[in-house]
Amino acid sequence: MAFRDLTVLLGVVTIVIMLIIPLPTGIIDFLIIINISLALLIILVAMNTKEALQFSIFPTLLLLVTLFRLGLNVSTTRAILGNHGDAGNVIETFGDFVVGGNALVGFVIFIILVVIQFIVITKGAERVSEVGARFTLDAMPGKQMSIDADLNAGMISDTEAKERRKKIEQEADFYGSMDGASKFVKGDAIAGIVIVLMNIIFGLVIGMMQEGLPLGAAADKYTLLTVGDGLVSQIPALLVSTATGIIVTRAASEGNLGHDVTRQLFAYPKMLYVAGITIFLLGAVTPIEWPIPTLVAIMLCAGGYFMGRQEHKPQEDDNAEERQAEEEEFRSPESVVSLISVDPVEFEFGYGLIPLADANQGGDLLDRVVMIRRQLAIELGMVVPVIRIRDNIQLKPGEYVIKVKGNEVARGELLLDHYMAMSPGEEDSQVTGIDTIEPAFGLPALWISEEVKEQAEYAGYTVVDPPSVVSTHLTEVIKRYAHELLGRGEAKQLVEHLRKSYSALVEDVTPEPLGLGDIQKVLSRLLREKVPVRNLPVIFETLADYGQMTKDTDLLTEYVRQSLSRQISSQFTEAGQPMFVVTLSGSAEKMISDAVQQTEHGNFLALSPEQSQDFVEQTMxxxxxxxxxxxxxxxxxxxxxxxxxxxxxERYMPHIPVLSYNELEPEVEVQSTGVVKGS
Structure with missing residues (x-):
């Protein structure tokens, strides 16, 4: 165990000893000085912290210090009343110094200290702790929502989000603990007053009845000791109470308390002139002797002059530079760049759907968006760009719109107080609701109320809540347009991620023989046909093998698809199940291959309109x-x-997969359900 840990444990044991065993006066003197030093150290640390969590142990430390001071009060009371007034040198010195030969004056001074601590410092610190705890807890949902929004917007990483959430939890725990710990400060002040009264009353009784002292002598003796004991106890208590108030009223800043006070209190040098003139007039028009007010007024005016001289020029320079920068920014063409930016994916909703995104109202849309991005990263193998979520007053209250690169690609409407139910194929007359269309797959559905939900589930309907409807729709839209969302920046991100584990493989592909644009086109073509690009090592091995032979990205994509035959086979078949397909007749394939035209810019299909139309109709x-x-x-x-x-x-049936024989594993059983013939 470390020495510092052992010291804390010994301190707690010492407190227990003070409550039970009488201590020699020498040890009492030593502990009194330790108490004063500890209180001074606490207030200095409190003044130099930039934010409350830097002194997060303060609530527990406050409890231990209060217990230590009460244990010390017990020991000093035992010494004062049990040793015929011999309570040690420190208490006697404090009492004699403050009392100054007049017990009544000393007692009044002590009462003033107690009133300052109990009425002003302790009461205020308790109230501020209570309010701080309440407002911190009330602000937690908003802070959590802000973190989720920043995380969803890509402004912070998962690690930074965890750190911020942890900090919010620590703040809530700290201010909650401070609310409780401040009650100990209040109780300590009350206990101090009771102990003083008991020391005086029983000191008079002991002095007169046991020691045979007259009333005046007993009052002088025990009042002096009581005031001394109260001072050595109340002065540290006053410092700790002040530290409590500083901690709970301290806002986070870039400097300590001394820096903030001097910077902000003297931020307006002209106010020092006003204060100086006011003090001078106070000495001139009142009977107060003029030298002291005049000296203070001169000091204030001199301070205002020197501070204004030091700050005026830098402030003018800063203002001039700021104005010049603003003018240059306004005149520069780049000043409107932020106005033309387009978000990759946008989700806009009417005001009636605000509860979906508001965590205070139970909305979890932001959390769902984070999970959607993670799910798509696993399924597609690409990092989906940031999804911007915003309300749009131009939409209907329950309506939402999904945009890709600024263009609307999907739209839907929700009823927040209903559930969407999709029929299993057989309708149930008892399940009634509002007819609608499921937005993700275009299936007929019903909006049903809470009362009908149980009956619908019993009848085999698929019942989902509105947030799940939105999540599914958004997921499917992103899958459909994933090839558009994979730009060169996203492709570079994938390449750099692969480079960490397969640096030699990446070097064989890029920058020679293929550039980043070529790689992006291949990956985009794969995503366009719903082929995930997560298996990047296999994709890059194929590009490395065939990239020297051709730069045609369409042809390279075909080679890559053949290399991914196991993945494609498992994507369209289940283990042990046959694959049902529609095939092309020999004449149809010959018609298409004969119509392929080769040019220096690549190959293209040159079928006549009649042939194309006939082929598409047969296929449909x-x-x-x-x-x-x-x-x-x-x-x-x-x-x-x-x-x-x-x-x-593709134009007529974009979602129909087209596979080649080389993209299927040998063990896959193929069963043809139809044949498309050529014209």
């Missing part, structure tokens, strides 16, 4: 037939035409 019919059979639609074709088939149907 086969997809509808496949869906009616209860299977998820998938198109399977040869590697040579997969990319062109995808381009051909």
């Amino acid at each position: 019919k086969e997809m509808e037939r496949m869906q009616q059979g209860g299977h998820a639609p998938v198109i399977l074709c040869s590697p040579a035409v997969r990319m062109y088939v995808r381009h051909l149907i």
Whole structure:
């Protein structure tokens, strides 16, 4: 155990000893000086802290110091009343010095000290502690919401958010503890008054009845000792009470109390002139002797002159520089740059949906957005940009809009006091509500009330609350537009993350033979067809192998898809289950391959409008037939035409996956449900 820890334990044991065992006067003198020194140290530390949490042990320390002082009071009372007035040199010296031969005057001075501590310092510190605790606890939800907003906006990291939350919890614990600890200060002041009265009353009784002293002698003797004992107890108590008030009234700043007082109190040198003139007039027009007011007035005016001389020029320079900077900023073209910025993803909602984002009203939208970004990082392998959340008074109260790069891509409307219920296929007449469309997948649904919720769940309906509806919709929208959200900055972030573990692999790919833009295009094309890019090592190995052969990003994407065959196979099939697909006939594939035109800018498909329309119509019919059979639609074709088939149907069926035979694992069982024939 460290020496400092052992010292604290010995201090607590000493307090117990003082309460039980009579101590020699020499040890009492030593402990009195320790008490005064400890109180002085506490107030000095309190004055030099920048914020309350820097002295977070203060509530516990306040309790220990109060207990130590009460134990010392017990020891000194025992010495005063039990040793015929022999309470040690310190108490006698304090009493004699203050009393000065007049017991009544000394007693009055002591009473004044007690009144100052009890009525002014202790009462005020108790009230401030109580108010500080209440306001700190009331402000916690708003602070937590601010942290969540900063975290969601990307302004702080997860580590910084945890540190801020921990600090808020510590502040709440500290001010709550201070509220309770201030009650000990008040109790200590009351106990001090009671102990003084008991010392005087029983001192007179002992002096007159046991020592045979006359009333005057007994009063002089025990009043002196009582005042001395009260002073050595009340002076440290006054210092600790003052420290309590300083701690709970101290706002966080860049300097200590002395720095703040001198900087802020003398921030206006002209006020020193006003104070100096007022003091001079006080000495001139009243019977007060003029030398002292005049001297103080000269000191105030001189201080105002010198401080104004020192601060005036720097302030003028600062103001001039500030004005010049503002003018240059206003005139510069960059002054409007902030007005044209576009957020990658925006979520705007009407005022009726504010409870979704307000933590004070139980809203957890900010937490859900954080979880959405984490979920998509796992599923897609990319870092989703910051999602801006704001209210929009132009929307209907329950309406919300999702924007990608400033353009609206989705819209929905919620009823906060209802639940969304989606039918399992068989309608239940007892489940009634407001007809609506589930926004994420476009399924028919109902808004049902709380009373119908249990019946709907019993009937097999899928019942979700409004926050879950929004979260699902936002997640699906981001998945749909993930390829647009992966820009060069996000691609560079992924490359740098991969470089930490596979530096040699990254060096084989970029900057030669492929630039960052080429890599971004490949990753974007994968995301466009819902292929996650989380397996970056495999993607970069493929780019390293084929990047020397071609710079065509479409072709490189096809090679990468084939390398990810295991991932793609598991994405569209379940273990042990066959894959149901629609295939292309030989004539259809030949028609497409013959229509491929090669140019210096890449290859493109040059089908006639009639051929394209006929192919799309046949494909749509086969997809509808496949869906009616209860299977998820998938198109399977040869590697040579997969990319062109995808381009051909993308405008009409963007969500239909198109796979090639090389993208399936050998063990995958394929069953064709239809064939698209060429014209």
